[in-house]
Amino acid sequence: MKNLIGATLLLSILYLNGCQDTRVSNLEQRVNHLEQSVHELESQRDKHADDDKARREKLEGCVADANAEFDRYLASNGTKHGIGSYNVKVPVLAEIQRQHQGRIDECRLLYSK
Numbered sequence: 001m002k003n004l005i006g007a008t009l010l011l012s013i014l015y016l017n018g019c020q021d022t023r024v025s026n027l028e029q030r031v032n033h034l035e036q037s038v039h040e041l042e043s044q045r046d047k048h049a050d051d052d053k054a055r056r057e058k059l060e061g062c063v064a065d066a067n068a069e070f071d072r073y074l075a076s077n078g079t080k081h082g083i084g085s086y087n088v089k090v091p092v093l094a095e096i097q098r099q100h101q102g103r104i105d106e107c108r109l110l111y112s113k
Contacts, residue, residue: 055111062107070100 073096078086088096 052113055113059107059111062111063104066100066103066107069103070096073099 074086077092078088081087
């Protein structure tokens with residue numbers, strides 16, 4: 001009977017020691033590392049998305065300002081003809097369009113990728 005109890009005790013000790021496999025802790029470390037990597041990548045993705053959104057908003061605002069400036073130049077350098085249209089001399093219109101295109105190109109340089 002003592003041998004049976006001793007054998008059972010010995011098997012129990014060996015079994016419990018066997019459950020503490022070092023492979024499990026290695027797997028846990030790898031999982032933790034992968035979770036950290038995923039969080040870092042998600043954070044970078046969100047930052048890039050926010051940066052892209054801010055840049056797009058600045059580009060749209062810059063182009064809207066250029067268009068508003070173009071409209072003001074038409075109104076101040078032309079004569080009103082009907083609702084919302086102006087007669088502008090061709091050389092003046094060409095200069096206004098050149099300035100407008102320059103402003104739009106500047107916006108693209110500043111705020112496009």
